[in-house]
Amino acid sequence: MKSALITGANRSIGLETAKQLSEKGLFVYLGSRDLQKGEAVVRELNEKGFRNLKAIEIDVTDPASISAAKNLIEKDQGKLDILINNAGILGTNPQTAAETSVKDIQHVFDTNFFGVISVTQAFLELLKKSESPRISNITSGLGSLTLHSDPTWKYYDVKTAGYGTSKAALNAYTIVLAYELKDLPFKVNAIDPGYTATDFNHHSGPGSVESAASFIVKHTLTDDNAPTGQFYSNDIEDEIGISPW
Structure with a gap:
């Protein structure tokens, strides 16, 4: 049985992704900063018939927490097949380039960028033991420099000095x-689930968590011939959904 770790998976898109992977027969570690909240979610899912789920405490900004999570999965599984770096924060609002403090921007980068690097580096050892390791970095269309430079793009006016730039940095890290x-x-791969209605954006997005999670699963459970180093977006209206960087 393949195993997957999803950070920030106790609600919204991360939670729905865990449910869909569980339905496909994977053992899913549901990452949560608060273990009790994660365990409560797993109990609810078990009552609904979901299996092969385990809550795991992981704070992507805390090296000790990341190390403990890695050790637990190594003891349980001996390896890890899939890492989905989903945990993220929006930060303060508005986020103007001229006035948002460096401290506020750094706070966003700590989770959205440096947190991903910390988790990825910690779990590479276990991922290398898998026959078909996958790393999906959950990003945003707001991280596309090409789209942000296009005045005709529908989200052109949504500029965020912390969130968007952290996702652009994440995209660059994904390529490297x-x-x-x-x-x-x-x-x-970098995967943008699209503008989705979640607590993250006060349910302002037009997309559903089911569609967002399905898109993530589609571009994570890929075969050996699939591309690597791509940027996929659920907001790109074609069959593949490749986004410009």
Whole structure:
């Protein structure tokens, strides 16, 4: 049975992704900063018939928490097949380039960018033991420099000095990581689930968590011939959904 770790999975898109992977027969570690909240969610899912789920405490900004999570999964599984770096924060609002403090921007980067790097580096050892390791970095269309430079883009006026730039940095990191692992069976991709109605945005997005999670699962459970180092977006209206960087 393949195993997957999803950070920030106790609600919204992360939770729905855990449910869909569980339905496909994977053992899913449901990452949560608060273990009690994660365990409560797993109990609810078990009552609804979901199986092969385990809550795991992981704060992507806390090295000790990341190490403990890695050790637990190593003891349980001996390896990890899939890492979905889903945990993220929006930060303060508004986020103007001229006035948002460095402290506020750093706070967003700590989770959305440096947190991903910390988790990924910690789990690479276990992922390399998998026959078909996958790393999916959950990003946003707001991280696309090309789209942000296009006045005709429907979200052109949504500029965020912390959130958007942290996702642009995450996209760049994804490219570098995919390149470094290209001679191994890894598939490393940035996946934008699209503008989705969640607590994250006060349910303002037009997309559903089911569609968002399905898109993540589609571009994570890929075969050996699938691309690596790509940027996929659920907001791109074509069959594949490749987004410009």
